[in-house]
Amino acid sequence: MNMGREITVAELDTDRFIATQVAEIQRAVGQGTALNALSGGVDSAVVTLLGHQALGERLRTVCIDNGLMRQGEPERVVELFGGLGVPVELVDARQEFLQALAGITDPEAKREAITQTFYRDVFGRMVRQSDARHLLQGTILTDIDETVAGVKRQHNVFAQLGIDPQAVFGYSILEPLIQLRKDGVRKVGAALGLPGEIFQRVPFPGPALAARVIGEVTPERLGTVRQATVIVERLLQDTGAFQYMAILHEDRVTGMCDGRRAFGQQIEVRCWDSVDARSATPTRLPFETLEELGRQIVRAVPGVVSVTYNITTKPPSTIEAI
Ligand code: XMP
Numbered sequence: 001m002n003m004g005r006e007i008t009v010a011e012l013d014t015d016r017f018i019a020t021q022v023a024e025i026q027r028a029v030g031q032g033t034a035l036n037a038l039s040g041g042v043d044s045a046v047v048t049l050l051g052h053q054a055l056g057e058r059l060r061t062v063c064i065d066n067g068l069m070r071q072g073e074p075e076r077v078v079e080l081f082g083g084l085g086v087p088v089e090l091v092d093a094r095q096e097f098l099q100a101l102a103g104i105t106d107p108e109a110k111r112e113a114i115t116q117t118f119y120r121d122v123f124g125r126m127v128r129q130s131d132a133r134h135l136l137q138g139t140i141l142t143d144i145d146e147t148v149a150g151v152k153r154q155h156n157v158f159a160q161l162g163i164d165p166q167a168v169f170g171y172s173i174l175e176p177l178i179q180l181r182k183d184g185v186r187k188v189g190a191a192l193g194l195p196g197e198i199f200q201r202v203p204f205p206g207p208a209l210a211a212r213v214i215g216e217v218t219p220e221r222l223g224t225v226r227q228a229t230v231i232v233e234r235l236l237q238d239t240g241a242f243q244y245m246a247i248l249h250e251d252r253v254t255g256m257c258d259g260r261r262a263f264g265q266q267i268e269v270r271c272w273d274s275v276d277a278r279s280a281t282p283t284r285l286p287f288e289t290l291e292e293l294g295r296q297i298v299r300a301v302p303g304v305v306s307v308t309y310n311i312t313t314k315p316p317s318t319i320e321a322i
Contacts, residue, residue, distance in 0.1 A: 043138030255305025264305030
């Protein structure tokens with residue numbers, strides 16, 4: 001694990017950073033092979049390219065379809081990286097994740113279920129079935145900070161919690177981006193030649209849509225938040241905001257469907273201005289945009305009768321709801 005001091009975006013020399021990390025991956029993996037978890041987010045995309053520079057065909061890049069991703073996302077990730085000359089294997093683990101999440105409502109318990117399914121079950125199996133002994137992943141400094149501060153346990157943090165992945169899961173985890181924050185990762189992504197579509201992508205959390213479902217994560221509830229996400233991302237993509245999302249609430253409210261009373265579901269929209277996700281303020285969206293969000297979400301997402309907009313800053317809010 002490559003823990004060190006923070007490298008701020010101002011002091012980041014991307015060429016030197018890339019050369020150092022490539023050499024470090026080569027040193028750690030030696031003549032062996034490694035696995036690389038690609039979700040399609042900025043962090044894992046950058047790690048994938050670093051890993052490829054370092055190991056070439058000795059790196060096996062997999063995209064785990066955990067059933068929690070956005071509409072069409074796993075297929076898009078495979079296609080995009082294929083276009084960059086990086087073959088990506090799509091692994092269907094949807095049932096495993098959904099079963100692990102069934103019946104759980106506590107946010108930290110959900111995160112733990114995702115962590116165990118991802119690292120112990122899915123990657124544990126892959127490692128046992130291959131000769132790979134290392135997993136490359138895109139943990140960044142903000143993930144560590146929030147976990148250590150006890151704000152929320154990020155799904156991808158171990159050593160800082162006293163957990164040795166080698167002992168627990170049977171493989172080591174390499175984290176080339178651990179000294180950077182999101183703005184630094186983007187700068188490295190640009191220097192690596194990633195298309196803007198990827199390195200400028202709005203951040204998306206490892207626990208994916210499960211971080212945006214309050215209460216139990218079921219296929220139906222995921223379907224609801226996934227549909228609302230399509231609309232939120234379409235309507236807010238040109239705002240220049242740091243991150244935006246739809247959240248499905250557990251509480252129901254009285255509304256109307258087809259002129260009759262319906263005790264319906266609520267979607268909360270969040271849209272954040274931020275530099276590095278450590279603090280954030282709600283974007284001052286035009287009221288017309290908010291109205292359009294409300295109109296389109298209730299029209300397109302069955303069962304939703306209420307749409308709200310978050311007006312709280314981080315802190316004390318966090319960016320995701322879970
Ligand atoms: P929060 O919700 O803690 O989010 O204010 C800060 C930033 O981190 C992302 N996020 C995660 N990223 N694993 C990740 O890789 C996680 O478990 C996780 N939880 C939140 C979030 O989307 C935001 O950009």
